[in-house]
Amino acid sequence: MVSLHRLLEDYVRAIEGVKKHLVQRSQPKQLTFVGELAHGHFSAKMDHLVCFLPGTLALGAHNGLTADHMQLAEALIETCYQMYAQVETGLSPEIVHFNLHAEKGHKDVEIKPADRHNLLRPETVESLFYMYRFTGDKKYQDWGWEILQNFNKYTRVSTGGYTSINNVQNPSNPEPRDKMESFFLGETLKYMFLLFSDDIDLINLDKYVFNTEAHPLPIWAPA
Numbered sequence: 312m313v314s315l316h317r318l319l320e321d322y323v324r325a326i327e328g329v330k331k332h333l334v335q336r337s338q339p340k341q342l343t344f345v346g347e348l349a350h351g352h353f354s355a356k357m358d359h360l361v362c363f364l365p366g367t368l369a370l371g372a373h374n375g376l377t378a379d380h381m382q383l384a385e386a387l388i389e390t391c392y393q394m395y396a397q398v399e400t401g402l403s404p405e406i407v408h409f410n411l412h413a414e415k416g417h418k419d420v421e422i423k424p425a426d427r428h429n430l431l432r433p434e435t436v437e438s439l440f441y442m443y444r445f446t447g448d449k450k451y452q453d454w455g456w457e458i459l460q461n462f463n464k465y466t467r468v469s470t471g472g473y474t475s476i477n478n479v480q481n482p483s484n485p486e487p488r489d490k491m492e493s494f495f496l497g498e499t500l501k502y503m504f505l506l507f508s509d510d511i512d513l514i515n516l517d518k519y520v521f522n523t524e525a526h527p528l529p530i531w532a533p534a
Contacts, residue, residue: 323376330383337409337419338352342393344409345388355409362391362403362434366441373445373516381445388442391435391456394420401461402429402479410418411447430475431466431491433525434485440506455506498525 333345335355345361347354368384394403397420406426410417436455443451465485468471473495477486502525505514519527 318351322371326371326380333346334383335409335411338411338413338417339421339486340393340410342390342419343383345387346389355411357390357394357405357409358406358433359391359432360405362387362438364396364438365391369438369441369445370516384438384442387445388435388438388451395435395454395458395461398422398479400429400465400476400479400482400485401457402465402476402485403432403435404429404479405432427479428475428477428488429466429479429485431462431473431495431499433494433502434505436499436502437521437525440502441516443506444511452506455503459503494524501525 329345332348333353335346335353336341336343337355344355344357345364347356363387365384368380368387372378372381372384391403394407395401395416398404404427406423408421408423410419410421413431419440420476437460439451439455443447443455462473465479465482466476466486466487468474472491475488475490475492477488514527517529520530521527
């Protein structure tokens, strides 16, 4: 059986590897992001899926890891929020590419046509929930409220439910897909509800841990 200490060592080593090889800052606004290594070459590409990481880092810091874990969490959640805020609909695309070199007229974030869809994913809202629980900073609730308002504006279906969209850059026609992924109800809205609640005992994070599908599991004391 693998010991908890060994798992902790593996986690810390993995985060150190991410910080050393994958974390960079964009130009011109110095947004911190996690890129990719492809065959040894760095790519300034970040999927929305990566936005779970600020919450994970914050959870580690809450449980005794060093302050730099929370500092990275704060920087990354700012970037994840900007992936929404800098887009015409206020909704993040599936993938963004960051500019590494300052050039006149260029934004930090670039969106390729094949990547500009939004699937109602939960990762940013998940991390906003953790950040609010651990810091009490209401800006994280405000950011979540902005995202929810834009989900309502651009993805809500008049006959009920919500839909993924093909084009987050076109507010006049975001091209609804007529498809709602199950994780929107099971994760995105669940984390929204928890983010907007000020009751820390509503799934207390010292008593429960969420798995990757947002199922809360009780934390058992060591035997």
